[in-house]
Amino acid sequence: KKEDTSTEKSEDNLRSPICCIMGHVDTGKTKLLDCIRGTNVQEGEAGGITQQIGATYFPAENIRERTKELKADAKLKVPGLLVIDTPGHESFTNLRSRGSSLCDIAILVVDIMHGLEPQTIESLNLLRMRNTEFIVALNKVDRLYGWKTSRNAPIMKTMKQQSKDVQNEFSMRLTQIITQFKEQGLNTELYYKNREMGETYSIVPTSAISGEGVPDLLLLLVQWSQKTMVEKLTYSNEVQCTVLEVKVVEGHGTTIDVVLVNGVLHEGDQIVVCGMQGPIVTSIRALLTPHPMKELRVKGTYLHHKQIKAAQGIKITAQGLEHAIAGTGLYVVGPQDDLDDIMEAAMEDMKSVMNRIDKSGEGVCVQASTLGSLEALLEFLKTPEVNIPVSGISIGPVHKKDVMKASVMLEKKKEFATILAFDVKVTPEARELADELGVKIFIADIIYHLFDQFKAYIDNLKEQKKKEAADEAVFPCVLKILPNCVFNKKDPIVLGVDVLEGIAKVGTPICVPQREFIDIGRVASIENNHKPVDIAKKGQKVAIKIIGSNPEEQQKMFGRHFEIEDELVSRISRNSIDVLKANYRDDLSIEDWKLVVKLKTLFKIQ
Numbered sequence: 356k357k358e359d360t361s362t363e364k365s366e367d368n369l370r371s372p373i374c375c376i377m378g379h380v381d382t383g384k385t386k387l388l389d390c391i392r393g394t395n396v397q398e399g400e401a402g403g404i405t406q407q408i409g410a411t412y413f414p415a416e417n418i419r420e421r422t423k424e425l426k427a428d429a430k431l432k433v434p435g436l437l438v439i440d441t442p443g444h445e446s447f448t449n450l451r452s453r454g455s456s457l458c459d460i461a462i463l464v465v466d467i468m469h470g471l472e473p474q475t476i477e478s479l480n481l482l483r484m485r486n487t488e489f490i491v492a493l494n495k496v497d498r499l500y501g502w503k504t505s506r507n508a509p510i511m512k513t514m515k516q517q518s519k520d521v522q523n524e525f526s527m528r529l530t531q532i533i534t535q536f537k538e539q540g541l542n543t544e545l546y547y548k549n550r551e552m553g554e555t556y557s558i559v560p561t562s563a564i565s566g567e568g569v570p571d572l573l574l575l576l577v578q579w580s581q582k583t584m585v586e587k588l589t590y591s592n593e594v595q596c597t598v599l600e601v602k603v604v605e606g607h608g609t610t611i612d613v614v615l616v617n618g619v620l621h622e623g624d625q626i627v628v629c630g631m632q633g634p635i636v637t638s639i640r641a642l643l644t645p646h647p648m649k650e651l652r653v654k655g656t657y658l659h660h661k662q663i664k665a666a667q668g669i670k671i672t673a674q675g676l677e678h679a680i681a682g683t684g685l686y687v688v689g690p691q692d693d694l695d696d697i698m699e700a701a702m703e704d705m706k707s708v709m710n711r712i713d714k715s716g717e718g719v720c721v722q723a724s725t726l727g728s729l730e731a732l733l734e735f736l737k738t739p740e741v742n743i744p745v746s747g748i749s750i751g752p753v754h755k756k757d758v759m760k761a762s763v764m765l766e767k768k769k770e771f772a773t774i775l776a777f778d779v780k781v782t783p784e785a786r787e788l789a790d791e792l793g794v795k796i797f798i799a800d801i802i803y804h805l806f807d808q809f810k811a812y813i814d815n816l817k818e819q820k821k822k823e824a825a826d827e828a829v830f831p832c833v834l835k836i837l838p839n840c841v842f843n844k845k846d847p848i849v850l851g852v853d854v855l856e857g858i859a860k861v862g863t864p865i866c867v868p869q870r871e872f873i874d875i876g877r878v879a880s881i882e883n884n885h886k887p888v889d890i891a892k893k894g895q896k897v898a899i900k901i902i903g904s905n906p907e908e909q910q911k912m913f914g915r916h917f918e919i920e921d922e923l924v925s926r927i928s929r930n931s932i933d934v935l936k937a938n939y940r941d942d943l944s945i946e947d948w949k950l951v952v953k954l955k956t957l958f959k960i961q
């Protein structure tokens with residue numbers, strides 16, 4: 356890392372901050388993006404707004420024009436704002452560029468009518484994980500009952516025009532949402548009341564339909580980023596570039612869409628990108644951007660550039676990009692650079708992900724659209740509440756080979772013969788093969804939905820196993836025969852007993868240790884106060900019926916083979932203990948487990 360850039364640090368030499376939009380589905384992310392993009396002018400992209408690959412560029416001039424009503428004396432030092440176009444997805448917002456978040460700042464959209472929703476919280480956690488600044492857009496204010504719209508107006512101005520009722524409803528909802536953020540450990544405040552920006556996150560009320568509050572949002576984005584991120588936003592010649600998407604384009608083969616955060620890219624530059632099968636070394640065949648005029652944009656036609664300077668969204672064509680991984684860094688090999696070093700650096704992102712794979716080799720397979728989303732998913736699976744081991748990872752659609760890989764677990768641990776697919780497609784052939792082999796594939800767009808599905812599946816499997824194991828698992832108990840309660844001496848034996856220790860359960864084989872461990876049969880039923888029950892716990896006095904375990908043998912008899920003073924205990928074995936441990940760990944108390952150990956000694960089990 357070069358340290359000497361500090362001298363170049365200057366406010367005149369800033370690049371555009373990169374912004375992304377996140378939030379729960381249907382909060383209005385797409386609409387808000389459209390609204391920010393669409394100026395009053397109908398045709399083309401007026402005001403210097405340019406469509407780039409995967410991003411839209413807003414020049415400072417445009418932002419100044421749109422925010423002039425705010426009279427904020429908007430001294431804009433950044434050349435503009437680069438907004439990533441694909442809203443909402445972790446896949447895009449968790450993208451990194453040399454270790455830190457690709458996005459300098461994010462807009463977290465919350466629907467004022469719904470408050471914080473599951474994906475809002477997921478986005479929040481990602482932003483915190485990446486230490487990314489963000490501003491909350493409290494969207495759909497126009498839906499407050501009785502709202503009077505004034506198009507594209509600053510929020511304070513439009514708020515003054517609202518009736519008392521509307522203002523009250525707004526305040527009430529705002530307060531609720533601030534409380535919800537507080538519950539997530541976050542201080543938030545209406546932006547124009549926020550005196551401690553940095554510690555308290557700002558909320559900007561907006562309407563993506565009427566454009567109200569949008570000037571405020573734009574100004575705040577730019578002001579906040581240039582105020583706090585001068586160092587990060589200082590233009591540097593060192594190329595910093597992240598792969599957004601890997602796409603096949605007719606006539607161009609496999610291309611990569613990248614965001615160039617810093618530096619300059621040239622046609623012919625030798626580049627290294629991270630690939631599924633190792634580093635990909637190639638050279639830039641073409642640097643492409645869309646035509647600046649909408650009318651000229653025909654599918655598959657692009658403007659060619661000799662060179663492009665940051666910050667920009669670009670499509671790169673080159674040979675050998677088929678296995679490139681979205682979400683990783685792109686490196687340029689300079690004349691002084693050592694290719695091996697750069698190849699290693701390019702694989703660095705992948706390494707951190709590889710390290711997350713369970714060393715035991717037992718675990719589920721996970722698959723995601725980008726490295727960023729894969730990381731987010733792995734991070735989540737690792738948390739103690741979730742704790743799902745991972746044995747394999749992949750990026751991109753689920754293919755037959757991925758199913759084959761997951762099927763290896765069928766023999767080891769059936770529940771792990773599972774693919775958790777996050778934001779990726781499953782090919783029909785892969786689906787077919789999975790059904791055939793018995794590999795489960797769970798698909799979701801929200802991380803914790805994957806967890807919910809997997810957990811339901813595991814719980815179901817456990818339940819099934821428990822049922823299968825019920826005959827083999829033996830609950831530990833010690834019973835004392837109550838005086839005057841021998842109701843039947845044999846076939847079946849019916850006794851009143853006091854549960855001295857453990858749990859008496861229907862199905863438990865019973866033996867008498869004092870009489871050379873003779874087996875007297877299995878508990879066929881239990882009655883507590885004349886009501887049939889499945890189990891009786893320590894301290895309960897119940898009637899039990901014991902039938903012979905082996906129909907070909909005469910059952911042992913009370914008064915002949917055992918007596919009133921003899922204790923009755925569960926007959927346990929090595930196998931029964933193992934089954935108990937595997938399936939009923941949580942059904943037994945610590946005391947019960949101690950009894951298991953005691954009986955183990957009694958029966959001399961190794």
Ligand code: GDP
Pocket residue numbers: 378379380381382383384385386387442443494495496497498561562563564565
């Ligand atoms: P996304 O899933 O977050 O991208 O949400 P969309 O942008 O697709 O919006 C979801 C729905 O909410 C659409 O029907 C939009 O027209 C509507 N919508 C979005 N923003 C607003 C808003 O500010 N006001 C109102 N009334 N509707 C909105």
